[in-house]
Amino acid sequence: MKFSQKVALAIVLPVCLVLSVSGTWSVHRSFVRELEVAAQTHSEAQMQQRYTLEALLAGSEDDSIGTFLSLMQQYEAQEQALGKGRTWFSVLGEQGTVLYSTMPFAIPYAKQQEAAAAGEHQVLYHADGADSYQILCTRM
Helix, strand or coil, rough: HHHHHHHHHHHHHHHHHHHHHHHHHHHHHHHHHEEEEEEEHHHHHHHHHHHHHHHHCCCCCCCCCHHHHHHHHHHHHHHHHHCCCCCCCEEECCCCCCCEEECCCCCCCHHHHHHHHHHHCCCCCECCCCEEECCCCCCC
């Protein structure tokens, strides 16, 4: 191997290595930033959903479980009519029992309990095959 080939190789290999590492870091950082933006957007939507649910439940004079289920179904129909059919939620009781849920079966009950235990402003992630979910929790 000639000296000029050795010099070229000594220059090209480190440059390629630096560009590869910096490109990988840049893509990773961009992914993390977009994940944070999505979590913030979902958190804001969650708070809006919370206030809507609280207003709906507060307007009810009857606190029976039948009225509660009726109001939840009404809320779900309203969300779907507004085109928000992909927003899933669960309403858990004080003891952690599920009172109402539209959550897909891909998100196990234990993960919902974990989100409730983590508290507000915490985002949990759950992956099920090709699908990934952000799980947020707030108290009502």
